[in-house]
Amino acid sequence: KRVLMADPPQNARVKYEPEFSGAGWAAPPLRPWCARLLEAGSRVGFSRPLAKMAMGGSIPFMGMLGEMFPSAQFCITGVLGPQSNAHGPNEFLHIDYTKRLTLGITRVIWGHSHDHRDD
Numbered sequence: 001k002r003v004l005m006a007d008p009p010q011n012a013r014v015k016y017e018p019e020f021s022g023a024g025w026a027a028p029p030l031r032p033w034c035a036r037l038l039e040a041g042s043r044v045g046f047s048r049p050l051a052k053m054a055m056g057g058s059i060p061f062m063g064m065l066g067e068m069f070p071s072a073q074f075c076i077t078g079v080l081g082p083q084s085n086a087h088g089p090n091e092f093l094h095i096d097y098t099k100r101l102t103l104g105i106t107r108v109i110w111g112h113s114h115d116h117r118d119d
Contacts, residue, residue, distance in 0.1 A: 001106060025063040027054075027074055034073040038110040045104025052058060 008014045025033045030038070035050070042050040062076065080086050080096025089113055 006040075023063050024058045025059070025066050027062075027066075027076075028070075031073055033115075034075075037108045037115070038075065040111055041104035041108040044107040045100040045102075075105070077105065 001018075004016055005014045039050045042048060059076075065072070065074070078086075079093050079098045081097025082098075084094050085091050106114070
């Protein structure tokens with residue numbers, strides 16, 4: 001609240017009224033088999049090594065899934081490509097990025113059904 005209200009631009013009036021808060025969630029460390037599959041999917045879809053970014057940890061659904069399935073591995077992703085402006089009035093899908101992500105995730109799913117080793 002303090003940061004949001006500290007210095008509003010152009011003398012704007014700012015009102016902060018939080019509606020609710022939710023528990024955060026942190027994914028468990030990747031097991032080797034999952035890391036291998038995600039790496040393979042990244043190489044197939046993007047011709048690059050796996051890159052990870054921790055965002056969306058406040059998504060309530062993930063906390064619920066994490067509690068229900070504590071030993072599960074999660075691959076949570078979206079199709080926010082270059083300049084897609086998430087949740088903005090001009091939000092859109094970047095078609096090339098979406099195709100590449102779909103290809104990569106397909107490789108992960110195929111690999112899990114063929115190569116899965118619980119290590």
